[in-house]
Amino acid sequence: MAYGPGQVLQGKFSRRSFIKTTAAGVVTGAMTGGAFLRQAAADGGLRSIGLGVSEINEIQGQATKDLGFPVAGQALGYGEMFSKMLNQNDQYEIAEGYYNDMRVMAPAKVWQPIDTKKLKDWDKVTDLTKTGKLTPESSEGQGDAPFRLMWCDESGTIVKGPSQYIIMVPAWHNADSLGYNPKATGRPIESWGELLSKDFKGKVALLNVPQIGVMDAALAIEALGLKKFGDKGNMTKAEIDFLIDYLIPLKKAGHFRAFWENFGQSVNLMVNGEVALESMWSPAVAAIQAEGVPCVYAFPKEGMRGWHGGLAISAKVKGKQLDQAYEYINWWLAGWPGAFVARQGYYHSIPDNAKKYLAAEEWDYWYMGKPAAKDLSDPFGTVIIKKGDVRTGGSYWSRYSKINVWNSIMQENDYLVKRWTEFLTA
Amino acid sequence: MTTVESYAKITHGEVAPRGLIGGAPAVLDETKRKFRREPGFPVPILIAPATLWLIVFLFLPLISIFIFSFWKTTGHGMTPAFTLEHYRDFFITEGFFDPKKPEFLTPSIFLRTLWTTFRFTITVMAICLILAYPLAYFLSMQVEDFKWQLTLFLLAMVPFWTSYLIRAVAWLPMLGRHGLINEFLVGIGAIDEPVSFFLYSEFSYTMALVQLYVVLAVGPIFFSLAKIDRTLLEAARDMGATPFQIFREIIAPLSLPGVAIGMIFVFVMIMGEFATAVVVYGGKTSTTGTVILNYYAIANYPFAAVNAFMLMLAMMIGVVVILRLVDIRKEL
Numbered sequence: 001m002a003y004g005p006g007q008v009l010q011g012k013f014s015r016r017s018f019i020k021t022t023a024a025g026v027v028t029g030a031m032t033g034g035a036f037l038r039q040a041a042a043d044g045g046l047r048s049i050g051l052g053v054s055e056i057n058e059i060q061g062q063a064t065k066d067l068g069f070p071v072a073g074q075a076l077g078y079g080e081m082f083s084k085m086l087n088q089n090d091q092y093e094i095a096e097g098y099y100n101d102m103r104v105m106a107p108a109k110v111w112q113p114i115d116t117k118k119l120k121d122w123d124k125v126t127d128l129t130k131t132g133k134l135t136p137e138s139s140e141g142q143g144d145a146p147f148r149l150m151w152c153d154e155s156g157t158i159v160k161g162p163s164q165y166i167i168m169v170p171a172w173h174n175a176d177s178l179g180y181n182p183k184a185t186g187r188p189i190e191s192w193g194e195l196l197s198k199d200f201k202g203k204v205a206l207l208n209v210p211q212i213g214v215m216d217a218a219l220a221i222e223a224l225g226l227k228k229f230g231d232k233g234n235m236t237k238a239e240i241d242f243l244i245d246y247l248i249p250l251k252k253a254g255h256f257r258a259f260w261e262n263f264g265q266s267v268n269l270m271v272n273g274e275v276a277l278e279s280m281w282s283p284a285v286a287a288i289q290a291e292g293v294p295c296v297y298a299f300p301k302e303g304m305r306g307w308h309g310g311l312a313i314s315a316k317v318k319g320k321q322l323d324q325a326y327e328y329i330n331w332w333l334a335g336w337p338g339a340f341v342a343r344q345g346y347y348h349s350i351p352d353n354a355k356k357y358l359a360a361e362e363w364d365y366w367y368m369g370k371p372a373a374k375d376l377s378d379p380f381g382t383v384i385i386k387k388g389d390v391r392t393g394g395s396y397w398s399r400y401s402k403i404n405v406w407n408s409i410m411q412e413n414d415y416l417v418k419r420w421t422e423f424l425t426a
Numbered sequence: 427m428t429t430v431e432s433y434a435k436i437t438h439g440e441v442a443p444r445g446l447i448g449g450a451p452a453v454l455d456e457t458k459r460k461f462r463r464e465p466g467f468p469v470p471i472l473i474a475p476a477t478l479w480l481i482v483f484l485f486l487p488l489i490s491i492f493i494f495s496f497w498k499t500t501g502h503g504m505t506p507a508f509t510l511e512h513y514r515d516f517f518i519t520e521g522f523f524d525p526k527k528p529e530f531l532t533p534s535i536f537l538r539t540l541w542t543t544f545r546f547t548i549t550v551m552a553i554c555l556i557l558a559y560p561l562a563y564f565l566s567m568q569v570e571d572f573k574w575q576l577t578l579f580l581l582a583m584v585p586f587w588t589s590y591l592i593r594a595v596a597w598l599p600m601l602g603r604h605g606l607i608n609e610f611l612v613g614i615g616a617i618d619e620p621v622s623f624f625l626y627s628e629f630s631y632t633m634a635l636v637q638l639y640v641v642l643a644v645g646p647i648f649f650s651l652a653k654i655d656r657t658l659l660e661a662a663r664d665m666g667a668t669p670f671q672i673f674r675e676i677i678a679p680l681s682l683p684g685v686a687i688g689m690i691f692v693f694v695m696i697m698g699e700f701a702t703a704v705v706v707y708g709g710k711t712s713t714t715g716t717v718i719l720n721y722y723a724i725a726n727y728p729f730a731a732v733n734a735f736m737l738m739l740a741m742m743i744g745v746v747v748i749l750r751l752v753d754i755r756k757e758l
Contacts, residue, residue: 079723086502086725104725108502202622208709210720251710258626258708265704272602274625414499414729417720422535424712425542 045070046324049084050096051077053346054172054309058379059337066336067327077262086110089314093325097168099308100211100407102149106158106167111312113156113165118326121333124350129170129308130162134400139303141403143215143233146170146308156315168310169329170349172341175304175393175403179280179288179297181270189277189298192216193223201255205269205278208259210420211413215305215405216279218243223302233408237415244419248426259424263287270295282345286384299393303404310349342366343379347396369395488738495731504727512732536717536733540740543713547696547744550635554692555685557636558643562684565644566651567677579648586641594705597634601625601706626708634706639695643688650684651677686752690745697741714740 048060048071055075063071074092076084082104085095089110097105105111116122127133132140132147140147150168151161158167180189184203195204195216206213218232221243229239250256257275260266267284269275271291280297288295311332313325332338338348339357345366348354355363364370369391376385393399410416498507519534521527533541561582569575585593600606601624608620624630654677662672700715714737721730 079719082723083725104502107500205708208704211724256708256710257622259710261704261709268598272598273604274602274622409724413724414721414726417724417726418535421539421712421717421720424710424716425535425539 044320045072046093046321046328047091048073048094048096048328049076049081049092050309051075051081053344054096054337054341056340056379059340062336062340063328063331067324067331069324071328090316093314093317093321094328095168095312095314096171096309097312098407099146099149099168099170099310100144100409102144102158102167103409105312106149106152106156109156110315111156111167112315112317113152113154113167114169114313114326114329116164116166119169119333120330121350121353124352125170125333126349126351128173128400129349135397138401139403141303141306141406142229142231143406143408145306145403145406146310150310168312169333170308170310171332172310172338172346172348173306173308174282174346175306175399176279176281177298177300177304178277179266179270179285179295180277181273181275181288182294182296184273184276188296190301191223192219192300192302194277195220195279196224196250196255200276201253202257203274203276204256205258205260205266205275206256207266207279208261208424210417211409212305212407213259213279214240214243214416214420215408217247219300219302219305219404221246223300232405234410235412235416237412240412240416240419244423247423251423251426267291286378290384297392299399303402304393304399305405305407306400306403307407340379343377345391347400351396365389365391367396369393369398491731491734491738494728495735497728497731499726499728502725512729515729516732516736536714536736539712539717540714540733540736542711543697543699543715543737544740544744546632546713547693550632550639550696551689551692553632553636554640554643555689557640558647558688559685562644562647562651563677565648566654575652582644583641585637590638590701591705593638594634594702597630597706598625601630601633625706626710628707628711631703631707631711634702635696635699638702639692642691642695643685646687646691647681647684650681650687654680682752683754686748686754690748693744693748694741697737697744 045064046069048055050073052075055073057073060071060073071094073096081097082101084091085097085101085105086108089095095105095111128138129146129150132138132145147161149158150166150170151159151163152165152167153159153163154165156165156167178189178192178195180194182188185194185200194200195206206216214235215232218229218235218239221227222229222232226246227239227242229235235243258265258269260269260278263281263284266278266280267287269278270284270288271293273293277298282297285295285297311329313322313329317325333350333353335348335350335353335356338350338354339362342348342354342358343362343366347367351367355367358366361373362376365372365376365385372385372387372389374387375383378384494504495512496508496510497504498509515534516536517534519529519532521529522531524530565575565578565582569578598605602608603620603622603625605625607624608617611617612620658676659672662676667675698715700713700719703709703711703713703716714733718730718733718737721727721733
């Protein structure tokens with residue numbers, strides 16, 4: 001099952017080419033990806049696995065050029081990435097993973113503690129991941145925020161930070177919310193509560209990943225004032241029951257048009273006029289607009305749902321490869337890849353380093369929230385931002401001052417999946 | 427060659443005409459046939475590759491799934507143990523034995539999901555049979571020319587040439603709110619507003635599954651119908667049987683093995699379904715396949731194993747029931 005923080009769509013965003021690229025991606029992922037990885041290992045380089053967000057040929061290609069040893073990347077679907085990271089840590093050196101999986105990965109000890117003293121730019125990494133507050137006024141947000149799960153001791157056990165060791169080096173991140181077609185909704189969407197509004201009955205879609213779908217629904221229920229959750233990132237059984245029991249009659253009444261599982265589906269749902277609003281990953285907006293359908297990414301007043309990716313080193317890595325792993329991570333932090341993914345809307349843990357590799361207009365649009373001074377392209381050269389466009393939610397700092405909740409794995413995860421199954425079967 | 431001539435040839439010890447269509451079965455001495463073996467490679471060499479393959483890639487994994495279903499989950503994997511708690515969770519919900527609770531005697535969601543998966547599979551199988559049988563009958567009985575038979579049969583298989591994903595996704599522009607059917611209905615004034623009922627509904631799910639798997643039923647039924655000795659039908663006609671009698675007494679019983687094999691294919695495929703529902707049903711249902719996937723995704727492997735094992739058991743029971751209804755060995 002492909003889920004998670006977003007998926008990269010290369011080239012033009014047409015529906016037909018999406019199917020093609022997906023199919024091609026599956027083939028290359030399965031065939032050449034594995035071969036690349038083996039080759040890189042044979043040549044004394046690094047193998048890296050992750051999602052299409054950070055595993056992009058251009059990025060690992062540039063690393064190979066800059067570092068002088070081969071770095072091979074393999075982009076997987078979320079499910080495959082998760083189980084490969086967890087069960088086959090001899091099959092990769094670098095895991096480009098996500099903090100919301102840390103409650104599983106850390107106790108499994110599949111990754112080794114990373115010494116921050118060996119990270120050149122560690123001091124420049126913002127406080128978003130160190131203390132949870134990007135600016136002193138920021139709220140930390142509920143759930144698996146990186147600062148709660150990043151710090152560890154020498155043995156790799158999670159500790160309350162700060163400490164000298166971390167399990168994963170923070171890198172790319174973003175915040176998700178709702179995407180909507182303003183023509184279909186007839187009004188701007190400014191709250192998560194709209195997801196459950198009767199006005200949009202039969203025109204709403206949720207993400208079919210229990211851990212995330214349930215959080216979006218909880219944000220909506222809280223916004224409507226129906227219930228206050230103690231911690232939406234770690235709900236109690238009673239809270240999960242309340243939520244699912246509220247959703248089941250809605251589903252029976254036909255409130256939800258669909259539950260999507262991958263990026264392409266979320267795009268198609270809106271392009272085909274099946275939904276008016278849905279939970280969405282931000283790159284989908286550009287993809288939908290490219291099809292001539294108006295689409296806005298909402299910045300709900302309750303705050304967004306954040307997620308954060310980073311780089312971890314397999315516990316099996318040692319010697320020369322360990323030095324290379326640190327080199328690769330230092331190269332990531334230095335900014336080139338951060339600038340690369342910024343053109344798709346993702347932020348870097350050291351904004352100033354990404355800035356070095358961005359044009360002034362790009363920096364102003366993506367980070368500062370200013371109107372685009374000219375047409376802007378995605379990393380592959382397709383214009384996705386028209387002159388004058390403004391990113392919703394304002395600057396990076398204003399967006400991240402208000403993260404409501406972070407993608408999480410709850411302690412009651414099993415129970416959650418069980419009740420979610422019941423919800424879908426209802 | 428007339429029928430009488432062909433039989434005359436067979437009885438004279440010649441080999442029966444072998445061929446796909448209308449080939450008369452060789453009339454051989456039963457006892458001889460049972461023990462006769464073609465000379466050539468020894469049996470162990472012939473069956474070794476398949477046996478090895480099955481042991482390594484089927485039996486061992488199946489056994490490990492069964493063993494894992496008793497292990498304990500750690501939150502990030504599993505450890506060897508012997509616990510029945512996953513089986514308990516599969517069958518019953520908390521409060522099952524408590525008359526005061528609303529869950530009293532309610533089977534768990536996982537058992538109910540398996541049941542809905544099964545019920546739905548039966549529906550799709552029935553529709554597949556209704557569509558496939560006449561089609562196969564037409565191909566084998568009404569089309570005389572072998573070339574045409576083969577051509578039409580291959581044409582019926584065309585959907586199988588494209589990838590699974592394309593076949594499923596192709597329904598979207600057809601059934602959607604702004605899809606062909608809706609545009610057409612609005613165009614001719616049959617409806618005022620596009621209806622949402624066509625897509626992301628049980629309707630679209632059923633349609634897509636039938637279209638995806640009906641060819642699996644057509645093939646075997648076609649072959650078993652084609653194998654029926656035409657002289658039998660001729661004889662029945664000569665003796666004054668009506669077409670319906672011929673069908674009931676000869677064609678239907680003789681085509682049963684094909685029906686059984688076709689239904690087994692469809693049954694097994696749809697019981698294991700999890701992807702089609704996402705595409706054409708908008709993920710608005712759960713099958714045991716999706717449950718397995720969801721628990722695999724959160725590293726609860728033992729519980730995924732329990733579901734996988736129960737699904738396999740349900741499939742095996744289904745196949746046994748079908749084989750009980752039709753004795754394929756005897757009929758073939």
